[in-house]
Amino acid sequence: MKVTPTAIAEVLLVEPKVFGDERGFFYESFNKRQWQEETGLEGEFVQSNHSRSLHGVLRGLHYQIEQAQGKLVRTVVGEVFDVAVDLRKQSPTFGKWVGEYLSAENKKSLWIPPGFGHGFVVLSEVAEFLYKTTEYYAPQHECCIIWNDPDIAIDWPLVEEPVLSAKDGAGKLLRDAQVYR
Structure with a gap:
């Protein structure tokens, strides 16, 4: 496996x-020993999730203010544009974002550490998205920042308005949201 830091070094x-x-084809989608050797990260993954979404669906920007989750994400059907936003108030990259195209074809994964918001938009007809998390889902701690926050200014590759859940459509602006210290 090849691990490359993004413009925000902690996102890999x-x-x-x-x-x-x-x-x-065949490939190992995860190997704990190699993961630890390549990244230096020691945490355990405790939950695996699988979502299926149609073209134009945008999910996010999600995070848990307590029980913060690290996420290792990938797409096994279709293509998404995946985004991580630094929500660590003391970080020099607070409020900055990075985005990567993840697809069944390129087989890339993205590591999003705890302290980041996460979201993606589906670019193909359908996408199936898999992710492992370092903490369990805790709905009582779940937060959402609105996908089009002007202070974050994510350059989503959209040609029309995205399809949002009610929860995602009601996300807060970064300046009004609870963030990590």
């Missing part, structure tokens, strides 16, 4: 070594 792009031929 992970590219697996893929073995393929005329029959198809």
